[in-house]
Amino acid sequence: MAAAVFSHGGAAPAFAQAQSQQEGIDYAQWDRDASRAEKVLAEGKATTPAFDTLRSELVDWRTRFLDAQNINSSRIKTLRDQISALGDPPAEGESEPKEIAQRRAELTKQLNQAQAPSLKAVEAYSRADGLIREIDQTIRERQADQLLKLGPSPVNPVNWPAGLIAIRGTLVEVGNEIAANWDNPNARASLRSGLPVTLLFLTLAGLLTVRGRRWMEILSDFLAQRGRGRGRTLFSGIASLGQIVVPTLGIVLLAGALKSSAMLGLRSERLVQMLPMLGLTVFTAGWLGGRVFAQLGVSHAILTLPPERRSEGRFNSWILGLILALAMLAREAGKVEEYPAEAVAVLTFPILLLAGLMLSRMGQLLLVHVRADTAEGPEERSYRNRVAAFFGRAAIGAGLIGPLLGAVGYAEAGDFFVYPSIMTLALVGFLLLLQRFVTDIYAVLMGRDVEDPENGGDLIPVLIGMILALLALPVLALIWGARVADLTELWARFTAGYSIGGTRISPTSFLTFVVVFTLGYALTRLLQGMLRSTVLPKTKIDPGGQTALISGVGYIGIFLAGVVSVTTAGIDLSSLAIVAGALSVGIGFGLQTIVQNFVSGIILLIERPVSQGDWIEVGGVMGIVKDISVRSTRIQTFDRTDVIVPNADLIAGQVTNWTRQNLTGRVILKVGVAYGSDTRQVEKILMEIGESHPLVMVNPAPLVVFQGFGPDALEFELRVILRDINYGLSVRTELNHEIARRFAEEGFEIPFAQRDIWLRNPETLGDRPAARTQAPGPFLPRQSAEPQPEPLDDLGGDADGDGGDGPR
Structure with missing residues (x-):
């Protein structure tokens, strides 16, 4: 019967499934491509673009291998569960029933066959990943070597003629191309036929480029000054984007007009194609400086600067935009004309020098802002000012180091210090504007005044600003020389997950964990709310028990939510048990x-x-x-x-x-009466006072105790049991008031402490030397020259030193 139970199923379905899945990958082709990549890496002679192409092919292979690692995953899990159901294998020297041994061997064989495709994919994935790492390492080494490469010095007068010759040669070639096209009858015919369109484009280009930005600036200032409503500065900021779009559109029309003239040659056409990008760079820099150093148009000033410094910041921004455009133009011209190294160094160094100067001036403005802002709020803005001071000093340092390296001959290193620093400052300024823009939008949605000083203190705009800063990190990496392939590699590794203790945790599993845990937590809170508002109030459980029950449900619910979310995400924590056990010892002590x-x-x-x-x-x-x-x-x-x-x-x-x-509790009031008082009458009055109070319980009845004969009074105690001890203090006060009133009516005196002081040998006070009888000082008691009668009754003093005038 056991044989019949274990005989169903076989290896054929799993093996067939594995074969069908494996057919999607041509491992023979992969082996050829991998061998070719290994050969190219061993030679190391391929160009960087060739390495990038080879790397993209390997990335495609690696992605396919990563997907193939999940082949037969469900079948593998089922087979492992089946093998586990058979129990542990027999130890050495022991045996198990024949049917179970046969079934274990059959299932093990099926498991090996099902795992074969995924294991092969894992091996191929490791090979592809290793090759990709080698290519990235080779490219990074080339970048480092290029950065530290020493070239000709631009300050050496010997190299100056090369630069002049190069720039003159380019201008001559462009002029020759235009002259050749002008001499061509077909080109002149095309110019005449397209002259109306060319003139229209030139006219529109002139208007939009020269006057368009000014029009948008007037519109933005109008909305900021005379606009209505909470969002006038917000709308002013949106309108200010026209200062980029409109003049850039004019540059696009200018490039189109030049192309339509049919007078351009190969070199001039490539340079004209760069005009829109150059114009976009200049106008974006001007707009960014105009917003960061704005007098109007933003809800709150980004930087704390005086008006003259703001004007300087806007001017510097325009100059930096022009510098970046010139640097791009010089780089492109050098590639097109294939300038010699000497010519490139001579042509690019003045641009680098001017860029370093303007970068240092920007750093100085940041330091001025830090000093002014620290004077206004040194505690609230200390962290922000420290960051701004760091950027300011870094900008000044980069602006000085970059030109020095360029002057020596390290052109790449000089560019690396200056231009990425400029772009970093631009990125930070753009993030500040974007965060202010988000804060203003949130204020408008919440119905607040955008210019309210309290605006921006909410958590949501701050969180959005943090998210924007995180999203800007890839852009910052690209600015400082990272390749797009580096970012895609990081993203690929992130999506592939990381192996921890033999378990691969991927963003998908993490997202599943978060979603399931959030749902479990929400259900727990929902159940707690239902118990608190609907179920428990209808029971006889006291409030403390209800709170304990609700808390217990919360703890159990959160624990179950964690367990279910981990299981649903497919995270196997069994491999982490040993590590967790070791850590628990240290954590337990701590x-x-x-x-x-x-x-x-x-x-x-x-x-x-x-x-x-x-x-x-x-x-x-x-x-x-x-x-x-x-x-x-x-x-x-x-x-x-x-x-x-x-x-x-x-x-x-x-x-x-x-x-x-229960709420019952006892209150004891102590009272004393003068000697000679009628103790029975005192007891009767105290009993009446206790029984008359509404909060005093009748059963057990109040009790009056005659405690004894004190040094100053006959001591009594009134002991009462209250229905609610929470009112003990107020009941004590009311009973004391009643005791004082009744004792006054009955003529009972409540004495205070009295002491008799006896002086031995009072006659000696008169025999003291006159030198010792002096006026009393602040620390000397007043003494009398004559003896005092004895005994002296101190009826109102504090002879016993207890600090009081009688029993309280």
Whole structure:
């Protein structure tokens, strides 16, 4: 019968499935491509673009291998579960039933066959990944070598003629191309036929380029000054984008007009194609400087600068835009004309020098802002000012180091210091504007005034700003020389996941974990709310028990949500058990107090010796229990202060709970009467006072105790049991008032402390030397020259030194 049970199923389905999945990958072609890549890497003679092409091919292979690693995953899990169901294999020297041994061997064979395609994909993935790493390493080494390459010095007069010859040669070639086209009858015919369109384009280009930006600036200032509503500065900012779009459109029309003239040659046409990008660079820099150093048009100033410094910042921004455009034009001209190294160094160094100068000036403006802003708010803006000061000093340093390196001959290193620094400052300025824009949008949506100084203090705009800063990190990496392939490689590794303890955790599994845990947490809170508002109020459970039950449901729900989310995400934590066990020892020693309080909190919620709303006294602290958490208990004293008591103190220490079982409690009032008073009458009056109060219980009845004969009075105690001890203080006050009134009516005197002082040998006071009798000072008691009668009755003093005038 056992054989019949274990005989169903076979290896054929799994093997057929593996074969069908494996047919999608041509491993023979992969082996050829991998061998070719290894040969190219071994030679190391390929160009960087060739390496990039080879790398893209390997990335495609690696992606296919990564997908193939999940082949037969469901079948593999099923086979492993089946093998586990058979129990542990027999130990050495032992045996198991024949049917089970045969079934174990059959399932093991199927498991090996099912794992074969995925294991082959894993091996191929490792090979492709290793080749990609080698290519990236080779390219990075080439970039480092290029950065440290020493070229001709631009300050050497010997190299100056090469630059002049190169630029003159380019101008001559462009002029020759235009002259050749002008001499061509077909080109002139094309010019005449397209002259109206060319003139129209030139006219529009002139208007949009020369006047368009000014029109948009007037519109933006109008909206900022005379606009209505909360969002006038917001609309002004949106309108200011026209300062980029409109003049750039004019440059595009200019390039189109030049192309339509049919007079351009190969060199001039490539240069004309760059005009829109150059214009976009210049106008974007001008717009960015106009917004960051704006007088109007933003809800709050980005930088704390005086008006003259703001004007300087806007001017510097325009100059930096022109410098970047010239650098791009010089780089492109050098590629087109294939200038010699000397010519490139001579032509690019003045641009680099001017760029370094303007970069240093921008850094100085940042330091001026830091000094002015620190004077206004040194505590609130300290972190922001430290960051701004860092950028300012870094800009000044880069502006000085870059031209020096370029002058020596390290042109690439000089460019690396200056131009990425300029782009970094531009990126930071753009992020500040974007964050201000988001804050203004949020203020308008919330119905607030955009120019309100309190605007921007909410959490949501701050979080959005942080997200924008994170999204800008890839752009920052590209600015500082990172390749797009580097970013895509990081993204590929992130999406592929990371192996931790034999378990691969990918963004998909993490997202599944977050979604499932969030749903579980939401369901837990929903159940807690239903219990708190609907179910528990209809039961006879006291408020403290209801709170304990709701807290217990919350803890269990969160624990189950965590377990279910981990299981659903497919995260296998069994391989981490040993590591977790080792860490738990160290964590246990370090967090033993926290664990002790946690366990004590669970005990408090289960046994409930102390509940929410109880009046307790622990460790010299008396108050009402307001909240019991897993680590501590919050007690509100009668001074309306909150005291946090660790739960371990409530479990291990001595706790007085005045209201745990019931609200009844005893109040004892002590009172004394003068000697000679009628003790029976005093007892009767005290009993009447106690029985007359509405909060005093009749059963047990009040009790009057004649305690004894004190040094100053006959001592009595009135002991009463209250229905609600929470009113003990007010009842004590009312009973004392009533005792004072009744005793005054009955003529009973409540004495205060009296002492008789006897002076021995008073005659010696008169025999003291006159030198010692002096006027009393601040620390000398007043003394009399004549002896005083004895005894002296100090009826109102404090002879006993107790600091009081009688019993309280």
